Amino acid sequence: GALCGQRCGDGEGALSLELRGLSFSYLPGTPLAREVLRGIDLEINPGELLCLLGPSGSGKSTLAQIMNGLLAPSEGGVLLDGEPVGAGWLELRELRRKVGLVFQNPERQLFAESVETDIAFGPRQHGLSKEDALARAHEAAGMLGLDFDELRQRSPFSLSFGQRRRVAIAGVLAFDPSYLILDEPAAGLDPAGKRLMLGLISSLRDQGRGLVMITHNLEDAMQLADRVLLLKDGHPVGLGAPEEVLADGALLTQAGYSLPPLLAVLHGLREAGLQVPAFASNPGEAAQAIAQALRDGGGAR
Numbered sequence: 001g002a003l004c005g006q007r008c009g010d011g012e013g014a015l016s017l018e019l020r021g022l023s024f025s026y027l028p029g030t031p032l033a034r035e036v037l038r039g040i041d042l043e044i045n046p047g048e049l050l051c052l053l054g055p056s057g058s059g060k061s062t063l064a065q066i067m068n069g070l071l072a073p074s075e076g077g078v079l080l081d082g083e084p085v086g087a088g089w090l091e092l093r094e095l096r097r098k099v100g101l102v103f104q105n106p107e108r109q110l111f112a113e114s115v116e117t118d119i120a121f122g123p124r125q126h127g128l129s130k131e132d133a134l135a136r137a138h139e140a141a142g143m144l145g146l147d148f149d150e151l152r153q154r155s156p157f158s159l160s161f162g163q164r165r166r167v168a169i170a171g172v173l174a175f176d177p178s179y180l181i182l183d184e185p186a187a188g189l190d191p192a193g194k195r196l197m198l199g200l201i202s203s204l205r206d207q208g209r210g211l212v213m214i215t216h217n218l219e220d221a222m223q224l225a226d227r228v229l230l231l232k233d234g235h236p237v238g239l240g241a242p243e244e245v246l247a248d249g250a251l252l253t254q255a256g257y258s259l260p261p262l263l264a265v266l267h268g269l270r271e272a273g274l275q276v277p278a279f280a281s282n283p284g285e286a287a288q289a290i291a292q293a294l295r296d297g298g299g300a301r
Helices: 060-067 089-098 115-125 130-143 161-173 191-206 218-224 249-254 261-271 283-295
Strands: 017-026 034-044 049-053 075-080 099-102 179-183 210-214 227-232 235-240
Touching (some): 017 060, 049 060, 049 218, 060 099, 060 179, 075 089, 099 161, 115 130, 130 191, 161 179, 191 210, 210 218, 218 261, 227 249, 235 249, 261 283
Parallel strands (some): 049 210, 099 179
Antiparallel strands (some): 017 034, 227 235
8 A cells, every 4th residue: 555665564675763872961061951861772673663661751752752853862863774864954854754753642733623634734744645645644544443434524623532542643654654653652541442552553563664662561562562672861771572671670670660560470480480481471471371381290399
């Protein structure tokens, strides 16, 4: 479809997105200077979901805004396909088209009289014909499980909370970004809405897009992430697969977290002598591992 291009599939022809030697300070060179990020080196891959974790004030949202070109780093830079992104208006506009950013509470970004106008607004601003912009809007809505034909003439403000959020995300997706950054996309949703949202995020990743999800929720990261970046006071303290970072109790404590309850149970069973793994991405996987360990006769000694 129009929103797939070369990218969907095995990731060939996809852009690489890199952050090199990145630091950021507010009001640098003044007595009020405050360093928010330092020493960030990161490559995000097409078809990968990276979860950005860290306590409030650790720099997650600032890092997202640098990736998208809304903020300029104090040091280092952003590279697209190995080429540094300059500070010129056109270069930053192109970065924002290729790296979409969905803010926390994206439903606050809605403004138009109709769902159709809201989702198609970005592509129209970037010079697409009305017909092409509407085709993009139709496809983006469908990818987020919205019935565009049914909703197109309705006011976005008349929709349910979960629908409003999906319309707002569709507006960013209509740009056809290679990368999508989502800041706490499941916050405030009921359990059914959250399951739907996390499923949609997985399907966007499976299409070959690179995704960055900011979350406070370790369980969401355990289930979804290919890799996790853990920030503490603006610098990275852990980067790797969820089973490396999120099963490391000492590392989590350092960043102000405690071991997720599911992993704490597995940790306790291991200490009691049961041969279970230190990591499971969800309760079902953990239950299977525990049942298998008991069948294997690895009962607590």
